[in-house]
Each structure stands twice: as C-alpha cells, then as structure tokens.
Amino acid sequence: MKELKLIIKTTLKNLDYRAQLIIIGIAVGIFSGFASVGLNFGLKKVSNFFIKFHGNFYFILFPAMGILITVLFLKYVIRDFEGHGVPEVIHSVSMKGGFLKKRSSVSKLIGSLLTISSGGSAGPEAPVIISGAAIGSNIAKYLKTNDKIRIAAAGSGAAGAIAAIFNAPIAGVIFTMEVILGEWSTLNMLPVAISSVTATIISRMLSGNQIPFKHHLINVNINDIFAAAGLSVFLAIFALFFVRTLKWIKLFFEKSIKSIIFRAILGGGLVGVIIIFFPVVKGEGYEVVRTLISGEFSSTILIIFVLIVMKVLATSFTLGSGGAGGVFAPCLVIGSLSGYFYFQLLSAIFPQVQFSGSTLFALSGMAGILSGMLQAPLTGIFLIVEITGGYDVILPLLLVSFLTLTITKLIEKHSIYQYDLAEKGLLLRPRTDARILSDINAEELLEEDLITVDSEMLLKDLIPLIKESHRNYFVVEDKETGKFLGMVNFNDIKSYIFSSDLINSIIVEEVMETDFPQISIRDNVVNILNKFDQSRAWSLPVVEDDKFLGLISKSTILDHYRKELKAQTES
Amino acid sequence: MKKELNLSVKEVASLLQIPVVKVQRWVYQGQIPCKFKGNTYYFKEKDILKWAKSHGMIISKRVKAEKNVVSEDGYTLKKGIENGGVFFDLKGDDIYSVIKNAIEKINFPEKLDKSLILNELISREEIASTGIGKGVAIPHTRRELSLKYKHFMAPVFFLKNRVDFNSIDNQPVFVLFFMFSPSAKVHLKLLSRLSYLLRGKVFLDNLKNCSNKEELIFLIEKNEKGFKSD
Structure with missing residues (x-):
C-alpha cells in the first residue's frame, strides 16, 4: 500500500507539466464547484433559519455577533485573519510564486458563512476564490512544481470560483486573466480553462443548469445607447464613493480601535442598525439583484439613492470591522441599484423619451461598477452576458464598461483589489520592468575581485596596485578592525599619481570617497537602482555590519537584467 | 499661485538628465505629456513633474546640489x-x-x-x-x-x-x-x-x-x- 502511494507520487511528480496542469485544473474545478455550491447552500439554510427572527428588535445584534464570531474564529481558531481573499491571491501570484497557506482553503469559506448569514453585507466570491487558489497552490506544492505552474494553479482557483457561483465559465476565465494573473499565456490558460469548465459542470450537476438571473428579451434602441453614456458618469461617481468609503472606514477602524473585538462589535452593531431599517442591503444581496433585473423592484428615486449609500456603508462596516467576504456581490447590488436609480432619474427628466426599461440599466450598471471598482471591464461584460443568457445588451454594456473604467481611473489609479498592494509596493504585474528587477538580488550582482587597502597607506604604495587591479575602485578598510571606511576611485587620484612630490605625502584616507549610499545585501534591485539614481554613482559598495562584501555596478545590472529578460520571455 | 511654467525640449532634457533626442522620441511615442502650439510642442512644468514622479524618476535635486559643489x-x-x-x-x-x-x-x-x-x-x-x-x-x-x-x-x-x-x-x-x-x-x-x-x-x-x-x-x-x- 505504501509502495503504491510512493509510485503514484513519483509518477505525478514526473509527469509532463501540461498533464500536471490538467490534473490541477480538474481538481481545483471540482473543489471550487463544491465550495461555491456548498457555501451558497449554507448561506440559504442559515439565512432561512434566521428569517424567523426578522422584525424582532434583537435582530439588530445579529451582524455584530456574526462578525465577532468570524473574527474570533479566524484570529484564534484557524489563525488566518488578515485580508479578504482576492488581494492575497494577487499578491501571492505576483510576488510569492503562488504559495498560499493550506488553511486558507477553508478559513474564509467558514468565515464568510458566519458573516453573511448573520446579515453582514459582503460577497461570497472572494472566499471561494481564495479557497480554490489555496487548493491549487497546495496541490502544486505537493507535486513540487516550479513557480510558473504553481502560479497558474493558484489562478485556476479564481476561475473555478466565478464560474461555479455564476454558472459563467467565460467570466471565470476572463476574471482570472484580468484581475488575478494579469497576463494571457498558453501555460496559464490551460488550468484556468479546465478549472472553469469543471467547476461549471459540478455546479450544474448539483444545482441545475440555470442562469442565476432570468433573461428578458430587451430591445435596445438608439436612445438607450445615448443614455448608457450618461450612466457611466453616475456609475463612476458611485464606484469612487464605494472605493473611498471602503478605504476610509477600514483605515478608521484600524487607526482608532486597537481591539479587534471592539472593532467587530462596533462595525457589526452599525450594520445591524442599517439593516433593521433597510433590510434590502443585508447579506450578499443576490435576491435584490434578481428583483431589480426582473423589473419587480419599485421604489422612489430618493429611496434608491439612500439604499445605495446604505449598501456602501453596510459593506464598508462589515469588511472594515473584520467580517469575512468580498466586494464582488456588493458591487453587483450597487451596480444594479445605480442603474435603476439612473433609469428613474432619466424617466423623470425626459418623460416623453422611450427607453427600453429598467432591466437594461440595472444590467449595465452592474457591468459598469465591476469595471470601475475592479478595473475589469471584460469580466463585467461577459458576466452579464452569461448570467442573463442574452446577447442583445452587448452594445450598452461595452460602452458603459469602458467609459466608467476611464472616468474612474482618472481619479483612482488602482482597483479595489490592488490599491493596498500598490501602496505597499507589492503589486508587480508579470513581465513588467519592476517584476523582472525584483527577481534579481544583490548577491547575484556582487563583484568581489577588488583590492583592499588600509587607510594610512601612502598614495605612492597604491600606484603599483593599480596595475594589478581589474577595477577602478580600491576598498579602504581600517587597519585594525577591518571596518569599511570608503573607496578610492581611480579617476579621483589620476591627477596626483604623476606628481612625485604629492604621492609621498598623501595617504589613502585623504583621497577616498565616503559620501555615497551603501547597499545592503538584502536590498532588492529597485532599491539599489534608487540609490544609484540619488547618488549618480556608477558603482556602489555592498556593506553589511561595517564589512565590505563587494561592489555593484550599474553596467552589471544592465547585463543581468537582459539575461533575466531573455530567460523570462516566452519563446 | 505660482505661475505655470512652460518648458522647452532642452529644459526638459536637462531636468530629467537625459539627451534631447530621447525627449523627442518620448514625445513621438507618446510617453511624455506635452502641449502643441502650431507645429511645435512644449511642456508644462507641472505636467512634467507629475509625470516624472508617477514614473519614479528623480529630478534635478542633485543638479541644484551640484551648484553648491561648484x-x-x-x-x-x-x-x-x-x-x-x-x-x-x-x-x-x-x-x-x-x-x-x-x-x-x-x-x-x-x-x-x-x-x-x-x-x-x-x-x-x-x-x-x-x-x-x-x-x-x-x-x-x-x-x-x-x-x-x-x-x-x-x-x-x-x-x-x-x-x-x-x-x-x-x-x-x-x-x-x-x-x-x-x-x-x-x-x-x-x-x-x-x-x-x-x-x-x-x-x-x-x-x-x-x-x-x-x-x-x-x-x-x-x-x-x-x-x-x-
């Protein structure tokens, strides 16, 4: 039995990497399929159980309890507290070679079940995404694959999640490429597509091949196209409002409340207050989207506006106070509400103009908000096409998505998933300059064949060494302690070495340079290049604990950069 | 309010410490923001500083310091x-x-x-x-x-x-x-x-x-x- 296990393990590890990717894709797809259906099922069951408490005043306490239990569970039981999912996956695939913790495959699933079912406003997509990604990553780790394959494996988890939750395989693939991996390559496509297909099959087997939101044939006329352009302005405003509020409330909670327990209670309490007055904004909100698309929703402009603000606040409180979940579903709710709001506004201002109805605007609104918030225009477009099963809305969708993206990007440079990483300098997209530079480290660049001299040596005695040296620099160290003091640049002493009177009385320390930044062996090349830019030097010393380790020259960096670029370019 | 400063190609080149021909190439390739006046182009200092900052380029501080060294x-x-x-x-x-x-x-x-x-x-x-x-x-x-x-x-x-x-x-x-x-x-x-x-x-x-x-x-x-x- 043990031998059989070993044979299987060895065979799997030695498989062609394409075969490995297919296996990983299938495994991740199956897991993502079950995870999404399971989470949805759980959410429905638990929410139904809670529904009998609706209308009771103590319902106000539920979100606080839910978020508190979530926080305690994630922090102390499973110890996987930080982050909501998608940014962690992006960080992992862009900088950590696709490694993810094993426990991430379940922690956020359970966390989001607790948060969302108790009334917290958050989406279940991010938890499924990180779970799938963690499974893919850990299968790849088990197979001891290289970074490239592990990254593709982690990415396939995201595809499976979106595909299974929305029964939308194309949107899954596109979301992964646009948001998670940031590049299209044949290697990435394989597991991502397979996971997407597998997850969709699983999801259809378990809950039937139904489109989540029923399609109604919409006749798009020219008025709607014009109106769509105006919609994008509103969507950009709402998207920016959402992004800024999320950021601000999260920051506020982190800065002003040190205890995560109080944070959860306060945030959850506020969510409770909001949902007791506006129950529409609770949970993941798919039901609201459904009624909006089907045209069953009816309300006044003012109330819709208030609902949008409340949804933004409830989501920000939920996520800012430590609740588990993502922003994908809230984006859909805010998008459809914004579209509806715009439609009502339009009908009120131009009562005589014919528009095709609120459904079109709700759908365009969803695509637009996704495009603006996640900076993923194609994901939005394909998701709407797939979840409504209709292609007739494609023109306004295209228009709204790209206009909203452009307007939002004027003010907000990074997507909601990326700004945190970008601010910390942790966002590196594949095959960018920074990505390639970050792979090179100081140790690889070190030139060690320098001649060391002591600080009290006469210039006269240095001259014979110039013949022996391959470099323009001499390293000056303290005679007794070996401490690094500075460097003598050949260019600086050129003018003295031919004057026989001076070389006998100038000592090395009088001609050495000390006024330059030092490089640490732990510096990455981006830091190193910054030091070169600041000092405008051609070579800088690497010094650790006052000991000279070697020299780094700009020309060497270029050399290594080109080799790295060649190695990393797909042939 | 500081008056908006217009810069020539030469001034931008010295500001960024690169050759003039590189600035010209960047203009043709659309890398660097510039304004047109008839058939010629010029740069707004504000735009260039913002652009340089967002692209992680270091500007002229050293140039100023060098004046002291001189x-x-x-x-x-x-x-x-x-x-x-x-x-x-x-x-x-x-x-x-x-x-x-x-x-x-x-x-x-x-x-x-x-x-x-x-x-x-x-x-x-x-x-x-x-x-x-x-x-x-x-x-x-x-x-x-x-x-x-x-x-x-x-x-x-x-x-x-x-x-x-x-x-x-x-x-x-x-x-x-x-x-x-x-x-x-x-x-x-x-x-x-x-x-x-x-x-x-x-x-x-x-x-x-x-x-x-x-x-x-x-x-x-x-x-x-x-x-x-x-």
Missing part, C-alpha cells in the same frame, strides 16, 4: 591664506615645536580645542611626513577632524631656522602651509594648487625671498591664475 572653485589658495594669515620667523627646531608654536598663533574662528588639533596634526605627521619636498610642508589633520571645520584656512608660517621634516628629498623645511579644509575634496583641491605652484622654479625662489604678507598674497594670486582645475 563653489568649491572659490577655495583658492589665496583665499585660504587671507583667511589664515601669514607669519614670519616662527621659532622651533623640530617638527613638534614648530607646529606647536604655530598653532598658538592661529586664530580659529570656531571654538576649537587647540591641544586637540595639535595632537591630530602630530599624529598625522607620524603616519607620513607632510613635507612634500623643496623645503615645503603642509601640516593638516586627519579626515575625521577635518570634517568639523566650517571655514577653510591655509595659514602660512615662514620658519626662523630650517627644520628637518623627514621630507622625501631630505631638504629641511623653510615654510609651512597649514591646511584646514571643510572637506576632503577641498583639501585635495588646495593641495593640487600648491603642488602646481611649487613646480615653478621662479615661484620657489620668490617664495624663499618673501618678506611680507602682501608680497606673498600677490605672488600666490599671480601664479594661481595659471592653474586649471580638472
């Missing part, structure tokens, strides 16, 4: 001697005593500890003689201390009796050029200038016969003009 050309030997003073008939018959007597006569503008400076000067002599031959010595302190001087001075002392300084050419020393410089760069600049002057035989003869301050300063000024810094 003023090192103001560190002439003549100025140093004027700052430090000229003294004649310094007594003493070995390295230690002449330096000690000299230090007592120098007016340091900062409140520096004279005994500390003396110690430093002597310890520098112990590493290697500052006698650079032809009867001239250039006592100075070691690097760490020199960084503490804010002003630079090169006081000159003519000795009453020649003193053996262990110079390379074994000639006893008749004149001391002290060097107190605020940086190693300044020190080397002064040293190069002195070395240049001493190469002239006429200068050396005139130096030996020098009898008052004005004469010395005139002599230095006249000959220093021929020095080309590298």
Whole structure:
C-alpha cells in the first residue's frame, strides 16, 4: 500500500507539466464547484433559519455577533485573519510564486458563512476564490512544481470560483486573466480553462443548469445607447464613493480601535442598525439583484439613492470591522441599484423619451461598477452576458464598461483589489520592468575581485596596485578592525599619481570617497537602482555590519537584467 | 499661485538628465505629456513633474546640489591664506615645536580645542611626513577632524631656522602651509594648487625671498591664475 502511494507520487511528480496542469485544473474545478455550491447552500439554510427572527428588535445584534464570531474564529481558531481573499491571491501570484497557506482553503469559506448569514453585507466570491487558489497552490506544492505552474494553479482557483457561483465559465476565465494573473499565456490558460469548465459542470450537476438571473428579451434602441453614456458618469461617481468609503472606514477602524473585538462589535452593531431599517442591503444581496433585473423592484428615486449609500456603508462596516467576504456581490447590488436609480432619474427628466426599461440599466450598471471598482471591464461584460443568457445588451454594456473604467481611473489609479498592494509596493504585474528587477538580488550582482587597502597607506604604495587591479575602485578598510571606511576611485587620484612630490605625502584616507549610499545585501534591485539614481554613482559598495562584501555596478545590472529578460520571455 | 511654467525640449532634457533626442522620441511615442502650439510642442512644468514622479524618476535635486559643489572653485589658495594669515620667523627646531608654536598663533574662528588639533596634526605627521619636498610642508589633520571645520584656512608660517621634516628629498623645511579644509575634496583641491605652484622654479625662489604678507598674497594670486582645475 505504501509502495503504491510512493509510485503514484513519483509518477505525478514526473509527469509532463501540461498533464500536471490538467490534473490541477480538474481538481481545483471540482473543489471550487463544491465550495461555491456548498457555501451558497449554507448561506440559504442559515439565512432561512434566521428569517424567523426578522422584525424582532434583537435582530439588530445579529451582524455584530456574526462578525465577532468570524473574527474570533479566524484570529484564534484557524489563525488566518488578515485580508479578504482576492488581494492575497494577487499578491501571492505576483510576488510569492503562488504559495498560499493550506488553511486558507477553508478559513474564509467558514468565515464568510458566519458573516453573511448573520446579515453582514459582503460577497461570497472572494472566499471561494481564495479557497480554490489555496487548493491549487497546495496541490502544486505537493507535486513540487516550479513557480510558473504553481502560479497558474493558484489562478485556476479564481476561475473555478466565478464560474461555479455564476454558472459563467467565460467570466471565470476572463476574471482570472484580468484581475488575478494579469497576463494571457498558453501555460496559464490551460488550468484556468479546465478549472472553469469543471467547476461549471459540478455546479450544474448539483444545482441545475440555470442562469442565476432570468433573461428578458430587451430591445435596445438608439436612445438607450445615448443614455448608457450618461450612466457611466453616475456609475463612476458611485464606484469612487464605494472605493473611498471602503478605504476610509477600514483605515478608521484600524487607526482608532486597537481591539479587534471592539472593532467587530462596533462595525457589526452599525450594520445591524442599517439593516433593521433597510433590510434590502443585508447579506450578499443576490435576491435584490434578481428583483431589480426582473423589473419587480419599485421604489422612489430618493429611496434608491439612500439604499445605495446604505449598501456602501453596510459593506464598508462589515469588511472594515473584520467580517469575512468580498466586494464582488456588493458591487453587483450597487451596480444594479445605480442603474435603476439612473433609469428613474432619466424617466423623470425626459418623460416623453422611450427607453427600453429598467432591466437594461440595472444590467449595465452592474457591468459598469465591476469595471470601475475592479478595473475589469471584460469580466463585467461577459458576466452579464452569461448570467442573463442574452446577447442583445452587448452594445450598452461595452460602452458603459469602458467609459466608467476611464472616468474612474482618472481619479483612482488602482482597483479595489490592488490599491493596498500598490501602496505597499507589492503589486508587480508579470513581465513588467519592476517584476523582472525584483527577481534579481544583490548577491547575484556582487563583484568581489577588488583590492583592499588600509587607510594610512601612502598614495605612492597604491600606484603599483593599480596595475594589478581589474577595477577602478580600491576598498579602504581600517587597519585594525577591518571596518569599511570608503573607496578610492581611480579617476579621483589620476591627477596626483604623476606628481612625485604629492604621492609621498598623501595617504589613502585623504583621497577616498565616503559620501555615497551603501547597499545592503538584502536590498532588492529597485532599491539599489534608487540609490544609484540619488547618488549618480556608477558603482556602489555592498556593506553589511561595517564589512565590505563587494561592489555593484550599474553596467552589471544592465547585463543581468537582459539575461533575466531573455530567460523570462516566452519563446 | 505660482505661475505655470512652460518648458522647452532642452529644459526638459536637462531636468530629467537625459539627451534631447530621447525627449523627442518620448514625445513621438507618446510617453511624455506635452502641449502643441502650431507645429511645435512644449511642456508644462507641472505636467512634467507629475509625470516624472508617477514614473519614479528623480529630478534635478542633485543638479541644484551640484551648484553648491561648484563653489568649491572659490577655495583658492589665496583665499585660504587671507583667511589664515601669514607669519614670519616662527621659532622651533623640530617638527613638534614648530607646529606647536604655530598653532598658538592661529586664530580659529570656531571654538576649537587647540591641544586637540595639535595632537591630530602630530599624529598625522607620524603616519607620513607632510613635507612634500623643496623645503615645503603642509601640516593638516586627519579626515575625521577635518570634517568639523566650517571655514577653510591655509595659514602660512615662514620658519626662523630650517627644520628637518623627514621630507622625501631630505631638504629641511623653510615654510609651512597649514591646511584646514571643510572637506576632503577641498583639501585635495588646495593641495593640487600648491603642488602646481611649487613646480615653478621662479615661484620657489620668490617664495624663499618673501618678506611680507602682501608680497606673498600677490605672488600666490599671480601664479594661481595659471592653474586649471580638472
């Protein structure tokens, strides 16, 4: 039995990497399929159980309890507290070679079940995404694959999640490429597509091949196209409002409340207050989207506006106070509400103009908000096409998505998933300059064949060494302690070495340079290049604990950069 | 409100420290923001600074700093001697005593500890003689201390009796050029200038016969003009 296990393990590890990717894709797809259906099922069951408490005043306490239990569970039981999912996956695939913790495959699933079912406003997509990604990553780790394959494996988890939750395989693939991996390559496509297909099959087997939101044939006329352009302005405003509020409330909670327990209670309490007055904004909100698309929703402009603000606040409180979940579903709710709001506004201002109805605007609104918030225009477009099963809305969708993206990007440079990483300098997209530079480290660049001299040596005695040296620099160290003091640049002493009177009385320390930044062996090349830019030097010393380790020259960096670029370019 | 500044291609090139042709290529490729006026283009300073910042480029701070460095050309030997003073008939018959007597006569503008400076000067002599031959010595302190001087001075002392300084050419020393410089760069600049002057035989003869301050300063000024810094 043990031998059989070993044979299987060895065979799997030695498989062609394409075969490995297919296996990983299938495994991740199956897991993502079950995870999404399971989470949805759980959410429905638990929410139904809670529904009998609706209308009771103590319902106000539920979100606080839910978020508190979530926080305690994630922090102390499973110890996987930080982050909501998608940014962690992006960080992992862009900088950590696709490694993810094993426990991430379940922690956020359970966390989001607790948060969302108790009334917290958050989406279940991010938890499924990180779970799938963690499974893919850990299968790849088990197979001891290289970074490239592990990254593709982690990415396939995201595809499976979106595909299974929305029964939308194309949107899954596109979301992964646009948001998670940031590049299209044949290697990435394989597991991502397979996971997407597998997850969709699983999801259809378990809950039937139904489109989540029923399609109604919409006749798009020219008025709607014009109106769509105006919609994008509103969507950009709402998207920016959402992004800024999320950021601000999260920051506020982190800065002003040190205890995560109080944070959860306060945030959850506020969510409770909001949902007791506006129950529409609770949970993941798919039901609201459904009624909006089907045209069953009816309300006044003012109330819709208030609902949008409340949804933004409830989501920000939920996520800012430590609740588990993502922003994908809230984006859909805010998008459809914004579209509806715009439609009502339009009908009120131009009562005589014919528009095709609120459904079109709700759908365009969803695509637009996704495009603006996640900076993923194609994901939005394909998701709407797939979840409504209709292609007739494609023109306004295209228009709204790209206009909203452009307007939002004027003010907000990074997507909601990326700004945190970008601010910390942790966002590196594949095959960018920074990505390639970050792979090179100081140790690889070190030139060690320098001649060391002591600080009290006469210039006269240095001259014979110039013949022996391959470099323009001499390293000056303290005679007794070996401490690094500075460097003598050949260019600086050129003018003295031919004057026989001076070389006998100038000592090395009088001609050495000390006024330059030092490089640490732990510096990455981006830091190193910054030091070169600041000092405008051609070579800088690497010094650790006052000991000279070697020299780094700009020309060497270029050399290594080109080799790295060649190695990393797909042939 | 600061008035918006328009920049030419040349100005942008010098701001970013790149060749003009690179700026032109960036304009054609659409990398860098520019405005059009008829058939020509120009740049708004605000746009360029914003663009440079968002692309992680470092701008011209160093250029400004360099302007201060350039003023090192103001560190002439003549100025140093004027700052430090000229003294004649310094007594003493070995390295230690002449330096000690000299230090007592120098007016340091900062409140520096004279005994500390003396110690430093002597310890520098112990590493290697500052006698650079032809009867001239250039006592100075070691690097760490020199960084503490804010002003630079090169006081000159003519000795009453020649003193053996262990110079390379074994000639006893008749004149001391002290060097107190605020940086190693300044020190080397002064040293190069002195070395240049001493190469002239006429200068050396005139130096030996020098009898008052004005004469010395005139002599230095006249000959220093021929020095080309590298």
